[in-house]
Structures are given as structure tokens and as C-alpha cells.
Amino acid sequence: MDKEDFLKQCAKTLNIISKDELYAVFPPKESNEKTIQCWLQLIPSAMMKQLELALAQELCFLSNDLITEHFVEKNSHLTDHSQLTILYSILVYALEWDCYKLASAIVFLVDRASYRYGNSKQLMNIVDFIWQMEPDTRIVPQVIVRRARLMKDSGNLHGAMQILDALVKKQVYKWDYKSEIESTRVTATCIQIKGQIYHNLGLWKDAMPYLVESAEQLMSIKDYKGVSYSHGLITKCLPKLTMDEYDALKVRHPSFFEKHNPCYEGYRISVMSVELLEKLKNIDHLFSAKHQLSGNECLLMYADQQTVVLERYSYYQTIIADMKKCLALHDDANLLKGIESFYEFIKAVFMISQTLSFSRLPQDRSLSRYLEQLSIELYAHLCTCPDDRNLDHNKHSVKLMNGALNILGLPTLRGTDSFMQKETPVNDTKMVEDNLKIQVMTVSLHNESRHATTSDSLSPSAQLSTNSDKLFQTNFPRKFVGLSVNPHTFCSSDDFKDDFDGGYHDMQPRISQSLVDISWKTVSGSNGYDPRNLPNVANLGIKSNERESSEITSLRSEPGISTESQSIFSGSTASLFSAETTEEHCTDDDHLEPLIDISSPKVHEQFEELQLGTSSSTDSSSSSLDYLLNWQLPNIDVSSQSANISRAHILTYNPVNNEWKSNSTLAFIGPELQLGNMKGSFRDVFDVKFLHQDEPLGRYVCKRYRRQKSPVCYMQDIICQMVAGYYVTMFNEALANHRTKFSVQFLPVAHLQLLTSNGVLKDWVNVEPFLHGQFNKLTNNLSYVNKAEADIESTDLATALSHFSYVKSNGTLMIVDIQGWLPVNESGIIYLTDPQFHTSCSVQKFSNCDHKEKGMDKFWKQVHEKCNGICQLLNLERPITT
Numbered sequence: 001m002d003k004e005d006f007l008k009q010c011a012k013t014l015n016i017i018s019k020d021e022l023y024a025v026f027p028p029k030e031s032n033e034k035t036i037q038c039w040l041q042l043i044p045s046a047m048m049k050q051l052e053l054a055l056a057q058e059l060c061f062l063s064n065d066l067i068t069e070h071f072v073e074k075n076s077h078l079t080d081h082s083q084l085t086i087l088y089s090i091l092v093y094a095l096e097w098d099c100y101k102l103a104s105a106i107v108f109l110v111d112r113a114s115y116r117y118g119n120s121k122q123l124m125n126i127v128d129f130i131w132q133m134e135p136d137t138r139i140v141p142q143v144i145v146r147r148a149r150l151m152k153d154s155g156n157l158h159g160a161m162q163i164l165d166a167l168v169k170k171q172v173y174k175w176d177y178k179s180e181i182e183s184t185r186v187t188a189t190c191i192q193i194k195g196q197i198y199h200n201l202g203l204w205k206d207a208m209p210y211l212v213e214s215a216e217q218l219m220s221i222k223d224y225k226g227v228s229y230s231h232g233l234i235t236k237c238l239p240k241l242t243m244d245e246y247d248a249l250k251v252r253h254p255s256f257f258e259k260h261n262p263c264y265e266g267y268r269i270s271v272m273s274v275e276l277l278e279k280l281k282n283i284d285h286l287f288s289a290k291h292q293l294s295g296n297e298c299l300l301m302y303a304d305q306q307t308v309v310l311e312r313y314s315y316y317q318t319i320i321a322d323m324k325k326c327l328a329l330h331d332d333a334n335l336l337k338g339i340e341s342f343y344e345f346i347k348a349v350f351m352i353s354q355t356l357s358f359s360r361l362p363q364d365r366s367l368s369r370y371l372e373q374l375s376i377e378l379y380a381h382l383c384t385c386p387d388d389r390n391l392d393h394n395k396h397s398v399k400l401m402n403g404a405l406n407i408l409g410l411p412t413l414r415g416t417d418s419f420m421q422k423e424t425p426v427n428d429t430k431m432v433e434d435n436l437k438i439q440v441m442t443v444s445l446h447n448e449s450r451h452a453t454t455s456d457s458l459s460p461s462a463q464l465s466t467n468s469d470k471l472f473q474t475n476f477p478r479k480f481v482g483l484s485v486n487p488h489t490f491c492s493s494d495d496f497k498d499d500f501d502g503g504y505h506d507m508q509p510r511i512s513q514s515l516v517d518i519s520w521k522t523v524s525g526s527n528g529y530d531p532r533n534l535p536n537v538a539n540l541g542i543k544s545n546e547r548e549s550s551e552i553t554s555l556r557s558e559p560g561i562s563t564e565s566q567s568i569f570s571g572s573t574a575s576l577f578s579a580e581t582t583e584e585h586c587t588d589d590d591h592l593e594p595l596i597d598i599s600s601p602k603v604h605e606q607f608e609e610l611q612l613g614t615s616s617s618t619d620s621s622s623s624s625l626d627y628l629l630n631w632q633l634p635n636i637d638v639s640s641q642s643a644n645i646s647r648a649h650i651l652t653y654n655p656v657n658n659e660w661k662s663n664s665t666l667a668f669i670g671p672e673l674q675l676g677n678m679k680g681s682f683r684d685v686f687d688v689k690f691l692h693q694d695e696p697l698g699r700y701v702c703k704r705y706r707r708q709k710s711p712v713c714y715m716q717d718i719i720c721q722m723v724a725g726y727y728v729t730m731f732n733e734a735l736a737n738h739r740t741k742f743s744v745q746f747l748p749v750a751h752l753q754l755l756t757s758n759g760v761l762k763d764w765v766n767v768e769p770f771l772h773g774q775f776n777k778l779t780n781n782l783s784y785v786n787k788a789e790a791d792i793e794s795t796d797l798a799t800a801l802s803h804f805s806y807v808k809s810n811g812t813l814m815i816v817d818i819q820g821w822l823p824v825n826e827s828g829i830i831y832l833t834d835p836q837f838h839t840s841c842s843v844q845k846f847s848n849c850d851h852k853e854k855g856m857d858k859f860w861k862q863v864h865e866k867c868n869g870i871c872q873l874l875n876l877e878r879p880i881t882t
Contacts, residue, residue: 006129007096013122016089017081025077032097039090042077044070047087047109054105057175060141060182061189062112064225067282071113072334084113095126100134108140116286116338118390120150141186144173148193153697156772157197157831158823164190181221188217192230200694200769202652202722202748204237205245206729211237212253224280228273228287235273235294236694238266239301239482242657263302270295285329289344292326293351300355300481312358313592319355320595323348324408333398333413337391342382343696349404350375350691354664356595357479363594366628367407372647373612373633374404375691376666380641383668383689394422403610407603408596480649480662487515487660490651490753491712515715516844518723518837519658523809598624607631633757644668646754646762650692653718653750655726660715665692667752669765673701682706688767690752695769702752702765711764714751716847717834718766721749724815724835727805734804738873742797742823744830747771771831773821781817781836781849783862794822794830799863800870806856807876814838814856817849 010016026038040048046066053059071084078086087110094103107123107130114123124147130137144167151160166172168190177183195210215230238246239262246262259265273291277283296319303315326348336342349371356368381397391397398419402412604624607615613634617626636643648667653660670687688702705713725746732743749768756762778786778798786795798818805815820832837846838855845852860879867878 003133006125007092010092010095010122010126014088014092014119015085016092017078017085019093021078021081022089022093033099033102036090036094036097036099036102039086039093042075042086043083044076046070047083051105051109054108054140055101056178057138058178058182060175060177060186062109062142064280065282068113068116068338069285069332069335070282071110072117084110084117088119091126095129098133100130100137104130104137104139104143108143111143111146115146115149116340118338120146124150138175139173141167141173141175145186145189145193148190152193152197152200153695154699154770154772157201158773158821158828160193160197161828162823164193184217184221185223185226188214188221188223189226191217192226192233195230196233199233199237200698200748201745202725203729203745204240205249207237208234208249209252212256216256224276225287228276228291231269231273231276232287232291232294235266235270235291235298238262238269239298240652240654240661242654242659245656261302261305263298263305266298267295267302270298285335286338286341286344289326289329289341289348292322293344293348296322296351297482300351300358301483304358304481304483309360309592313595316355316358316595320352323352323355324410327405327408328410331411331414333393333401333416333419336401336413337393339382339385339391340696342378342391345401346375346378346382347691349378350666352408352596354479354481359595361592361594362629363598363625364596366631367596367598369633370607370612370628370631371404371407374400374407374610376645376647377612377642378404379666379668379691380645383645383670384641392422393419395420399610403606406606407598409600409603479664482661482663485651485660485662487651487715490649490660490662490751491515491710491715515712515719516846517658518719518813518839518843518846519655520723520726521657523812523843598628600624636757647757647759648690648755649753650690650767651715651718651751651753652748653715653722655719655722663692665690667691667754669702669754686765687770688752688765690767699770700767701770702767704763704765708763711751711753711761713847714764714766718749718751720835720837720846721746721833723813724805724832724837727808727815728801728832730808731801731804734874735870740797740870741793742828742830744797744801744820744832746832746835747820749833768833771821773823773831775820776822777819779816779818779863781838781851781855783858785863796868796870797830800868800874800876802859803864803867803871803876803878804874806879811879812840812843813846814859816855816859 022039022042025042026035029035029038040051047070050059050063050066071087072082075081075083075086087106091103091106091110094100094106103126107126111120111123114120123143127139127143127147130139144163148160148163148167151157151163163173168187175186177186191210192214195207195214198204198207198210211230211234215227215234218226218230241249241262243262246257246265250257257265259268270291273295274288277288277291299315299319303312303319306312306315327345330336330341330345336345353368353371353375356364356371359365359368377400378397381393381400382391385391398413398416402416405412601624604622604627607624607627613632615627615631617630646667646669648665649662650665650667651660651662667688667690670689673685673687675685683703683705686702686704688700690700693700725748728744728746732745735743747768749766752765752767753761754763754765776786776794777784778795779802785799788795801818802815805813814837815835816838817834817836818832819834820830822830836849838851838853838859839846840853840856851858867876
């Protein structure tokens with residue numbers, strides 16, 4: 001694309017204004033550069049000061065005094081346009097007139113706002129154009145960091161790591177740092193993003209050193225916003241650690257971690273993050289909301305571990321109060337145009353719904369169901385948005401947002417006038433066809449009514465209580481918040497025997513004995529953890545049930561941990577929501593009040609206005625409580641947006657101790673990916689979004705067997721990939737002191753179970769991050785090995801990894817069928833997926849691809865006939881084969 005075409009594209013994408021409008025305020029000067037400088041006087045002085053500092057190379061990151069909201073405010077000179085539109089226009093004209101140094105500084109100034117409101121991709125194209133036209137132009141480090149973040153979001157982890165390393169080494173992206181503080185900030189931010197990448201890969205323990213180091217470096221220069229970002233990632237990692245991993249972390253960082261429970265520690269750190277943000281002159285609402293949300297997810301996990309009703313209720317009250325504060329921060333509809341902001345808004349509503357579902361009161365649980373449906377409607381609007389960064393709200397979406405706020409007793413949004421003129425788009429033929437295609441993919445294997453329980457057919461009020469005078473319902477459907485679960489609850493039953501690939505008789509042994517445990521704890525015969533990573537923990541007197549005496553904000557001291565997680569239960573997989581738990585009796589002295597007051601007439605009016613579902617109590621004298629107790633879910637039309645959103649469970653697996661965790665969530669299955677010659681033989685791949693994905697802006701895919709298999713097969717695949725990932729971690733540690741072109745990582749994978757509105761299991765897939773790049777098969781589970789000259793070192797790494805896993809597991813298992821994405825520059829990380837295992841006779845056959853000792857023997861004789869240089873570096877011994 002030549003310059004003229006590129007500028008036309010920029011003008012269209014950024015929706016710039018004409019030169020004549022700018023000339024009306026500042027006429028042309030003697031040179032184009034001076035004209036640009038005059039036009040820049042249109043923007044506020046605070047923005048102009050940041051621009052000047054960037055031009056002098058005295059600033060690497062935009063000051064926290066400028067937040068993204070300032071950029072969407074109207075310009076005082078050209079009142080029909082925002083500051084951001086003015087800056088975009090000046091940027092394009094600076095490019096037209098070859099003022100590249102000024103253009104690069106403007107790119108820096110608008111970078112954060114562009115990321116929030118959806119034009120970062122175009123901005124990166126402009127950076128490439130500047131370098132093409134004037135290669136020596138210096139680009140502010142913040143913009144380079146943004147490029148790395150965008151690559152991370154899109155799945156290009158290789159490219160992101162390469163950029164971050166180049167910035168830290170200061171070899172490629174040369175910048176004249178004027179102070180040690182700015183240099184430290186750039187280095188610490190790069191370390192932070194590396195930690196985030198490890199977090200996204202499911203390597204939470206490995207992410208922690210990076211995140212703690214970045215937080216400490218940023219704290220040393222009082223970059224509180226940067227510290228809070230590292231804290232936010234730490235908060236997400238903590239509840240996913242085992243107690244032993246957390247105890248080891250406390251040993252290494254005794255001044256950083258204080259509490260005995262990782263969930264409660266996550267909440268403490270999130271509170272500290274919000275307090276740090278409050279030190280800033282201007283608080284970015286999105287950052288504060290993120291921390292409150294992450295912290296309260298941790299607190300809900302912690303609350304669910306407590307056995308005393310009143311203790312749990314005190315935490316529930318704190319969570320709902322915090323979530324209301326989080327929602328109140330989003331007080332302007334224009335601020336909810338950004339995907340991230342709207343995502344946090346939806347998740348806060350869903351979080352309140354989750355918390356209410358744990359209440360003993362029928363009113364709270366009824367409101368929970370209603371808010372869950374409202375979350376589905378909101379999430380449908382987000383998932384069907386054609387723009388991957390910016391939302392186009394309309395009358396319907398504004399009504400939904402205001403409805404959620406009003407039901408919770410919060411004020412309605414400001415700035416809705418422009419959106420109220422936009423009607424909900426009419427569902428055209430293409431949308432209906434797309435919806436039908438997606439529904440075919442997610443169709444239940446069996447008629448939903450076949451699995452429906454008696455309670456499913458009852459009206460909501462009948463389900464809540466058959467006695468209007470009864471205050472509590474002791475048995476109620478269980479939701480999930482990320483704690484340990486019994487995996488047998490989520491595996492299949494004989495109902496699916498006809499659908500197994502290969503026949504029911506081949507699969508029956510696996511069904512009867514369920515999931516095969518090949519975790520590190522089982523294979524190593526240890527307590528579940530590599531002793532190298534737990535220095536002297538046993539001698540430090542750390543007790544898992546030790547009580548803490550300090551207080552956090554207004555909460556009482558931490559109570560001890562329950563020895564049994566209340567999320568663990570057994571039940572039929574056909575209707576996961578029908579599995580029930582029984583809580584202890586609550587005495588009349590407890591005097592529990594509803595967690596949310598809905599007695600206001602305004603709430604009843606809101607129920608009527610939203611028209612979500614129907615209620616048999618609609619007469620003028622009925623109260624909002626009557627309406628809610630008699631409310632029923634809506635019948636979803638196939639052409640509606642919300643038809644594509646499913647209630648769901650997302651299950652994750654810990655390969656160290658064979659532990660499964662589950663979260664109730666919402667999921668959207670998108671269209672099938674067109675993979676061409678990279679399409680697999682057995683599975684189809686689809687775009688997927690789910691409300692509990694680690695990266696709101698990240699891209700994920702789901703894989704589904706063309707001939708559907710039982711959930712146990714999918715969960716077995718997850719065990720395989722996550723266990724392989726754990727051996728890879730040890731493999732990389734062993735190679736840390738040796739120079740190799742490549743290292744390897746397995747992508748994290750999770751199991752997603754889709755549910756009907758009544759909680760009946762209807763379909764299931766596995767999900768993992770989407771990656772760009774060339775996909776290569778290095779070995780298979782038989783005798784194939786890639787001997788292409790270009791891939792010889794990566795193939796050596798693959799066969800050495802198989803060898804290493806055999807040695808490390810004492811001959812119990814061997815990772816095979818190694819395939820994934822190779823870095824384009826012939827060095828870096830190879831990201832792997834879909835491995836298989838051969839196992840010894842001491843382990844039950846893992847899958848149909850597990851050829852046991854015969855497969856191992858074939859590996860030694862046909863795939864890895866002799867050891868390569870990597871095997872020799874690691875001193876790996878070969879077994880004696882006949």
C-alpha cells in the first residue's frame with residue numbers, strides 16, 4: 001500500500017475531521033510543521049505538556065494524571081469533537097506532511113485511549129509506516145510495550161517475548177533515557193508482562209517471581225499504577241496455587257505475603273491495590289474496578305470454605321458492597337464503550353448473582369437467577385459486537401445496563417442520549433443462519449427433557465419453597481467459584497455410550513474407572529511437589545490452619561480454614577445444577593436479612609420495564625418480591641443474540657496434585673476456524689469466549705471431536721496436556737544453564753461444559769489460547785519423527801523432552817505426539833498442544849493412543865535411536881532395550 005492509500009485508510013478508520021475545520025481556528029502558517037504545532041494548541045495544556053516531554057525523550061510512559069476518560073471529553077474549541085478525534089486528525093495530517101517526529105509523539109499521547117476505545121491496531125500500522133518512511137525515528141517505549149501487549153492478546157507470544165527482551169536489553173529500540181527512574185519503569189513493565197504471559201499459559205507458580213519483582217521495582221520508583229497492575233495479576237494467580245506452593249512462596253518473599261490462605265491473601269493485595277490507586281490524583285475507574293472484582297472473587301472462594309453461616313454472610317455482604325462500588329464507578333455510558341470496561345461491568349453483575357446464589361434466603365436466590373439472566377443478555381451484546389475493541393451501544397443495551405444498576409439501588413448512567421436513538425439491530429438472515437450453525441455445534445446429544453429432574457419442571461417459587469412461611473431452604477443448587485471439585489461429578493454416564501468414537505466397549509474400562517491419575521504426586525510417589533522447590537518448608541513451623549490476628553479494612557480477623565471444601569460433592573452429570581448440598585441449621589438468633597433490598601417500587605418498575613422472562617404476579621398490588629418469586633426464565637428465540645450464550649462450567653486441572661477446580665460462567669461459541677491444511681483429522685476448532693477467561697481481550701479457541709466423545713475423554717486430554725506442561729517446566733529448568741536456540745511450553749487447556757437454562761449438561765469442549773504462527777508436527781505416538789533440516793534442532797528438543805519425561809517419571813510415562821507453533825526467527829519458545837502419553841504397566845491405559853511399553857519400545861528403536869546433544873547436556877540415561 002502506497003502513502004496515499006495508507007493515509008486514506010487512516011482517515012477512514014480514525015474518522016478524522018477536515019483541514020478546513022482546523023484552519024477555522026488556526027490558519028496555515030509558513031511551514032506545515034508550524035501549522036501542526038499551532039493545531040496542537042487546541043488540546044488541553046496537560047496533554048501538551050506530556051507531548052513536549054515525549055519529544056524531548058524525558059518521558060517513557062504517559063503520566064497517571066491523564067486518564068483515558070479525558071480523551072473522550074469534548075474539545076473546548078471544536079465543541080462537536082472529542083480531544084481524541086482532534087489528535088487523530090492532527091496525527092494523520094502530520095503523516096501527510098512528513099512530520100514524523102511529531103507524529104510519533106502524538107501516537108504516544110493517544111496510545112492508552114486508542115487501546116481502550118479500539119484503534120490500537122491502526123496505531124501500530126502507523127508506527128510501522130513511520131519506521132518505513134523515516135527509520136531513525138524514535139518511538140516512545142510505552143508504544144513499543146503496547147505492541148507487545150497486543151501481540152500477547154492476539155496469541156503471538158513469540159513476538160511479544162521478542163519485543164520485551166529487546167526493550168530490556170536496549171539494543172533494538174534505542175531510547176535516550178534521561179533518568180534511572182524511567183529506565184527502571186520500562187524494565188519493570190517488561191518483566192511484568194512476561195509474568196502475565198506465564199500466567200496466561202497456566203504457569204502460575206512460574207509467573208510469581210516476575211510479578212513480585214516487577215511490583216517491588218515499580219514500588220521503588222512510586223509508580224503506584226504499575227504496582228497495582230502487578231498486584232492484580234498476583235491476585236489472579238494466588239487462588240490457583242496449592243498450599244505447598246503458596247507456603248514456598250512465603251518463604252522466598254516473607255515481607256510480601258502475610259496471610260496463611262492464598263485466597264484471603266489475594267483479597268488483601270487487591271484492597272492494597274485500590275488504596276494505592278487512590279493516592280493518584282486521577283483514578284482510572286477501570287483499574288480500580290478490576291482490582292475490586294479480582295479481590296472479591298478471591299474473597300468468595302475464601303467465604304465458601306468457612307463453616308459458620310454468620311461468618312460467610314459477613315463476607316457476602318462485603319462482596320456485594322464492593323461490587324456495587326465497582327459498578328458505581330462506571331457512571332457514564334460513554335465509558336462503557338470500551339470492551340474491557342463493559343466486560344468488567346458484566347462480570348460485576350454476574351459476581352453479585354453468584355454471591356446471592358449462596359444465600360439461604362429465597363429472595364436472594366431468586367434475585368440471583370434474575371441477575372444471571374440479565375448478565376447473559378449483557379454478555380450477548382458484548383460477544384456479538386463486530387468490533388474487537390469498541391462497542392456500539394443502543395437503546396436495548398442501555399436499558400439492560402440501567403436495569404442492572406437500578407435493581408441494585410444505583411443511579412442510572414449519564415450520557416445515554418446518543419445511544420437511546422439507536423434501536424436494537426434487526427436480526428437479518430445471516431445472523432439467523434449463523435445462530436443456527438452455532439446451535440448445531442452445541443446441540444445436546446440427547447433430548448434435554450430426558451435428563452430433566454422433577455425440580456427443573458417446577459415454577460421458580462415452588463423450587464424455592466413449598467411453604468410461604470418457611471424462611472430458609474436448606475437444600476439448593478450449588479454454584480462454583482473456583483474451589484476444588486470432585487471430577488467424577490463432571491464425567492459422563494452410560495447415557496452417552498452410543499456416541500463414543502470407536503465404540504462403547506472400547507471405552508467402557510475408562511468410564512468405569514473414570515479419570516486416570518498421572519499427576520506428579522502419583523507418578524513420583526512424593527507428597528505432590530518437587531522437593532527442589534520447597535527449601536526447608538517443613539522446618540519452618542508453618543501450619544495450614546494457623547489463625548491470623550491482623551485485620552484488613554473493616555473485616556474481622558481471619559477465621560481458620562475448613563478442612564473440607566464445600567464445593568466437593570457427588571452427583572449425576574446429567575443435571576449438574578440439581579446436585580445439592582445441605583447446610584447446617586441456622587438458629588432464629590441469626591436474624592439474617594436479605595443481602596440486597598428490593599422493596600423499592602422503582603425495582604418493581606424496573607422488572608416490568610426490562611421484560612426479561614415472565615411472572616405470574618403482575619397485578620398492580622404485587623410487590624417486587626412477589627414478582628421475583630414467581631418469575632420464570634424467558635423463552636429464547638433462535639435469532640436472538642442471547643441464544644448463543646450458554647450457562648457453563650469451566651474446569652481447570654492442577655497436574656501437581658490431581659486437583660480439579662470449577663467456576664460457574666457464561667460462554668459463547670463462535671464460528672468454526674478455517675484452518676486449511678492445518679485442520680486436524682478428529683476435531684473441529686471454533687472461536688470461543690467465556691466470562692472467566694484470563695484475558696478479556698485475549699482470543700481463545702475450543703476444540704470439539706467431530707464424533708462427540710464423553711466428557712471423560714476431554715478431561716483426560718486436559719490431564720495429558722497439563723501434566724506434560726509440568727514436565728516441560730522441569731525440562732526448561734534443567735536446560736536453564738545451557739545455551740539452546742529453543743525452549744518449550746504447553747498451552748494451558750480447560751474443560752468447558754455448556755448447560756441449558758435449567759442447568760442440564762448439553763455439550764462440552766476444551767478451550768485454550770489461540771496462537772498465530774506455523775504449526776509443525778515434530779513427532780507422533782508411533783514412529784514418525786520430523787527430519788526436515790529446518791526443524792532439526794526443534795525435533796531434537798522434542799525427542800529429548802520425551803526422553804526426559806521417561807527418566808523423570810522413573811519409566812512410568814513418556815510424552816509423545818509433540819506438535820505446536822515454532823517461532824519464526826528460528827529461536828525462542830515452541831508452544832505445544834495436544835500431546836499423548838505412553839505409560840507403563842503400573843498405570844491404567846491412559847487413552848486409545850497410549851501404546852504402553854510397546855509404544856515406548858518403538859520410540860527408542862525408531863524415533864530416538866540415539867541420544868542427541870540435548871540428552872547429553874542433561875545426562876539422560878537410556879533404558880536397555882532388546
